[in-house]
Amino acid sequence: MLNFILKRTGSLAFTILGMSFLMFFISRSLPGDPARAAAGGIDASQEMVQHVIKEYGLDKPLIVQYFIYMRHLLQGDFGRSLVTRRPIIEDLKIFYPATFELTLYGVLFACVVGIPLGIISAIRRGKLIDHLSRVTSLFMVSMPLFWLGLMAIFIFYAKLGLLPGSGRLSYDLLTTRAITGILTLDSILLGDFKLLGNALYHLILPMIILSSVSLGIIARMTRSCMLEVMSENYIITARAKGLMEKAVIMKHALRNAIIPVITVVGLQFGILMGGAVITETVFSWPGVGRYAILSVDNKDFPAIMGFAITFSFLYAIINLIIDILYAFVNPKISF
Amino acid sequence: MKWDKDERKEEKRMERFHLFLAVLLAAGFIFMGSVGLSYAISRSEILNVAKYNVMTSADPHTSTYNDMSMYIDGNIYEGLVTISPEEITKVEPVLATSWVISPDGLTYTFTLRKGVKFSDGTPFNAEAVKFNFERLLALKKGGSYGGFKVIDRVDVLDEDKVQIKLKQNFPFLAVARYSFMVSPTAVKNHSTAEDKWAQNWLANHSAGTAPYMVQDWAHEVNIALIQNPHYWRKWKANQFKVVNIRSIYESDVQRMLLEKGDLDIAMIISRDSLPELKKNPKIWSTQNVSPAPMYLLFNFLTAPTNNLLLRKALAHAWDHEAYVRARGGFAPRADGPIPALLLGKDYQLKNPYHYDLNKAKDLLNQAGVKPGLTLNVLSQKGDEQKRMIYEVFQSEVAKLGIKTNYHEKTFEGMTETVKDRTLMLDPVNAMHIIVLYKSLDVVSPWNFLYKVFSCETHMDKPTGMINLGYYCNPQMDELTKQGVAAVDPKKAISLYKQANQMIMDDCAAIFIDKQVEDVVMRANVGGYRPRVFTPRQFYFFELYRK
Numbered sequence: 001m002l003n004f005i006l007k008r009t010g011s012l013a014f015t016i017l018g019m020s021f022l023m024f025f026i027s028r029s030l031p032g033d034p035a036r037a038a039a040g041g042i043d044a045s046q047e048m049v050q051h052v053i054k055e056y057g058l059d060k061p062l063i064v065q066y067f068i069y070m071r072h073l074l075q076g077d078f079g080r081s082l083v084t085r086r087p088i089i090e091d092l093k094i095f096y097p098a099t100f101e102l103t104l105y106g107v108l109f110a111c112v113v114g115i116p117l118g119i120i121s122a123i124r125r126g127k128l129i130d131h132l133s134r135v136t137s138l139f140m141v142s143m144p145l146f147w148l149g150l151m152a153i154f155i156f157y158a159k160l161g162l163l164p165g166s167g168r169l170s171y172d173l174l175t176t177r178a179i180t181g182i183l184t185l186d187s188i189l190l191g192d193f194k195l196l197g198n199a200l201y202h203l204i205l206p207m208i209i210l211s212s213v214s215l216g217i218i219a220r221m222t223r224s225c226m227l228e229v230m231s232e233n234y235i236i237t238a239r240a241k242g243l244m245e246k247a248v249i250m251k252h253a254l255r256n257a258i259i260p261v262i263t264v265v266g267l268q269f270g271i272l273m274g275g276a277v278i279t280e281t282v283f284s285w286p287g288v289g290r291y292a293i294l295s296v297d298n299k300d301f302p303a304i305m306g307f308a309i310t311f312s313f314l315y316a317i318i319n320l321i322i323d324i325l326y327a328f329v330n331p332k333i334s335f
Numbered sequence: 336m337k338w339d340k341d342e343r344k345e346e347k348r349m350e351r352f353h354l355f356l357a358v359l360l361a362a363g364f365i366f367m368g369s370v371g372l373s374y375a376i377s378r379s380e381i382l383n384v385a386k387y388n389v390m391t392s393a394d395p396h397t398s399t400y401n402d403m404s405m406y407i408d409g410n411i412y413e414g415l416v417t418i419s420p421e422e423i424t425k426v427e428p429v430l431a432t433s434w435v436i437s438p439d440g441l442t443y444t445f446t447l448r449k450g451v452k453f454s455d456g457t458p459f460n461a462e463a464v465k466f467n468f469e470r471l472l473a474l475k476k477g478g479s480y481g482g483f484k485v486i487d488r489v490d491v492l493d494e495d496k497v498q499i500k501l502k503q504n505f506p507f508l509a510v511a512r513y514s515f516m517v518s519p520t521a522v523k524n525h526s527t528a529e530d531k532w533a534q535n536w537l538a539n540h541s542a543g544t545a546p547y548m549v550q551d552w553a554h555e556v557n558i559a560l561i562q563n564p565h566y567w568r569k570w571k572a573n574q575f576k577v578v579n580i581r582s583i584y585e586s587d588v589q590r591m592l593l594e595k596g597d598l599d600i601a602m603i604i605s606r607d608s609l610p611e612l613k614k615n616p617k618i619w620s621t622q623n624v625s626p627a628p629m630y631l632l633f634n635f636l637t638a639p640t641n642n643l644l645l646r647k648a649l650a651h652a653w654d655h656e657a658y659v660r661a662r663g664g665f666a667p668r669a670d671g672p673i674p675a676l677l678l679g680k681d682y683q684l685k686n687p688y689h690y691d692l693n694k695a696k697d698l699l700n701q702a703g704v705k706p707g708l709t710l711n712v713l714s715q716k717g718d719e720q721k722r723m724i725y726e727v728f729q730s731e732v733a734k735l736g737i738k739t740n741y742h743e744k745t746f747e748g749m750t751e752t753v754k755d756r757t758l759m760l761d762p763v764n765a766m767h768i769i770v771l772y773k774s775l776d777v778v779s780p781w782n783f784l785y786k787v788f789s790c791e792t793h794m795d796k797p798t799g800m801i802n803l804g805y806y807c808n809p810q811m812d813e814l815t816k817q818g819v820a821a822v823d824p825k826k827a828i829s830l831y832k833q834a835n836q837m838i839m840d841d842c843a844a845i846f847i848d849k850q851v852e853d854v855v856m857r858a859n860v861g862g863y864r865p866r867v868f869t870p871r872q873f874y875f876f877e878l879y880r881k
Contacts, residue, residue, distance in 0.1 A: 046799040047484075051475045084391050084554075085538060094554050150587055158591040165592055171383060171557055171579050281584045286555035290584070299747060 079302035088306035097181025099287035118222025137216035149282035225257035266322030395515035412515035412543035453518035482510030506779035623870030626674030632804035644702035650688035
């Protein structure tokens with residue numbers, strides 16, 4: 001296993017290098033002048049724009065800019081945002097944890113609801129629960145997240161007053177100095193259970209909305225895998241031995257059926273991390289999805305690079321973790 | 336059998352575990368619901384304001400006009416003067432109580448307000464003013480730098496008197512509104528070897544003289560402002576102790592929060608929602624009109640728009656009534672190149688280009704325009720209003736046999752395109768018409784005459800600003816220069832009026848409409864005074880809970 005991890009880490013470095021090269025040159029080929037936004041926008045004079053260009057080294061040849069960027073990157077310096085003028089690393093430290101937390105809970109929710117739903121649908125194939133599960137999954141996959149999110153806020157916040165309408169915390173709670181930026185974790189580390197409750201309270205709606213597509217996919221995937229596995233000979237043997245049905249399903253069938261589902265969960269995690277921008281916009285969630293969109297819109301090169309490199313790294317790590325999980329789920333799998 | 340008993344024990348253990356989880360979950364929900372809200376001070380003392388765009392920096396010397404006008408000006412930082420809310424051409428004292436302008440218009444002597452302190456307790460005085468201008472000029476950034484780079488020197492005459500000498504004549508008082516004062520002590524305490532002017536610290540903190548100061552800045556979440564304990568005006572009991580500037584990106588969400596009372600002021604509400612909101616007795620709304628104009632600028636470099644007859648024909652093809660209908664019934668016509676209020680309360684520039692397609696056809700014939708002409712229109716991406724202007728325009732010119740192509744780019748993309756003089760000279764591929772909104776950020780005719788219409792501000796020049804149409808009339812430039820140099824306001828206005836008329840006679844643009852901003856807030860928030868020059872600006876010190 002250690003060799004496997006080391007090999008994957010090694011190949012990760014090459015992946016990041018290649019991706020950084022591509023992103024660097026693609027982003028700079030987009031039309032527009034980011035220096036103007038940094039210089040003060042519409043009323044910035046050419047003189048001010050030129051000053052910013054010189055300050056950020058945008059007048060140097062592209063290949064020189066790339067090497068300068070990579071040299072700084074190796075020292076952990078992602079540069080400074082052209083728009084906010086903050087260090088990119090500071091921006092990412094703020095926005096990544098917010099998206100990570102939302103995505104983590106979203107995926108967890110999708111698994112906690114989707115996997116049992118898939119199992120039940122497989123066991124009760126053709127019955128009412130199976131049909132309801134299929135319709136629900138189809139609904140969740142088909143409905144635009146934007147509409148779902150607004151409807152959820154309208155019903156649960158505006159009309160019923162049960163859940164909050166926006167943000168990660170109530171605004172009267174002054175912001176806690178973050179340790180990790182993942183509020184639920186930070187509150188536990190700080191022993192602040194009021195903060196924990198408030199953070200979880202605010203997570204409910206965005207987490208459910210974000211997980212809606214994944215939930216449908218995971219439920220259907222689990223159902224298909226379970227149906228396939230349950231027709232295998234070893235399942236028939238287990239039943240013939242007189243094992244209780246629960247043991248047949250949970251110990252024998254699920255363990256084999258879950259492996260492709262884990263792959264899907266891993267992929268969904270990456271997709272949700274990168275695609276959470278709609279949920280973040282509707283729920284005013286200060287996440288990296290919105291940050292990435294704004295960076296591209298403003299041609300904020302350092303921010304675009306920072307986001308792309310860190311996201312690639314994160315995605316690779318998630319896939320590595322998923323691969324390692326296989327070995328725990330099925331001891332027969334070795335590296 | 337033994338394994339059967341073990342299975343049953345295992346099953347019972349699982350059932351107990353599931354029951355425990357269910358109880359824990361239920362308790363969790365009850366707990367979460369109970370910790371929804373907990374105020375350190377009462378809700379009535381907190382003002383919640385929504386914002387929808389990125390606030391780049393709290394540093395007044397490096398932030399954009401947008402940030403300055405929406406949040407900073409008068410709330411976190413103050414300048415030497417401000418513009419009167421009621422009379423756009425009147426300058427009012429703030430940190431300066433009076434001023435004297437030399438006969439040549441190049442020297443301004445300000446007498447400063449006594450007894451003012453920054454939020455960190457540092458006294459405000461002439462040395463602080465000199466320090467701030469030095470900082471601003473050294474940084475060379477932000478929306479205000481362009482106005483202050485004409486400063487030659489700043490001299491301290493005594494503790495409460497400062498003299499500013501200019502390199503050239505300039506409407507300095509109009510720009511002095513942005514002379515935000517930062518505590519020199521704060522800058523020195525937070526400067527580093529790499530960051531001599533403490534830009535990094537001031538991006539997220541404040542050290543001004545204004546009524547509020549930044550207490551906490553959670554990026555893209557909330558900016559919490561609290562009362563400045565050293566503020567020089569007296570506080571009243573019902574004024575807000577805390578102002579939260581909250582990031583709420585969606586207009587529908589802002590509306591729901593406003594209706595529920597979790598938001599006091601909404602910054603973006605779609606026009607469709609307004610009729611419904613107006614029925615709610617807990618919501619108050621008004622419409623403010625800023626005289627800042629929207630233009631359709633003509634490209635003067637190339638055919639066919641370098642032809643006066645064609646330009647006049649297109650101007651006569653603009654159907655403002657159709658546009659008003661498309662805008663929901665209210666879209667006051669722009670006054671001309673310069674907002675009329677800047678040239679006097681009773682001033683009106685006659686726009687001779689009324690909607691008349693027959694006249695337009697005649698002019699096109701006189702211009703020798705052949706059928707099948709295609710014009711390229713350049714506009715800002717994602718701007719619905721500009722899209723609407725284009726739709727109305729293209730439907731009318733289509734009746735004249737003219738086709739149009741719509742090119743949508745970010746503002747930076749637009750400037751890059753227009754800067755390409757070779758492209759703009761190409762009669763086929765040039766952008767013939769450019770849609771531009773010019774804000775009233777500097778309350779002076781110079782702001783429009785120079786930045787949008789001067790020969791010096793063509794985009795491809797080092798002195799380039801936003802003359803996107805490459806209009807150039809040296810006589811107009813000369814009138815503008817004389818207007819700026821004139822110390823007598825009446826003489827200046829007379830010169831500006833002549834320049835204004837010249838641009839209208841040259842038909843440099845089609846003057847579309849003024850900016851209409853909808854202000855929507857809870858009815859229990861009082862004290863709002865609209866400002867003509869920034870219709871959506873809020874001065875939090877003026878507001879109170881009724």
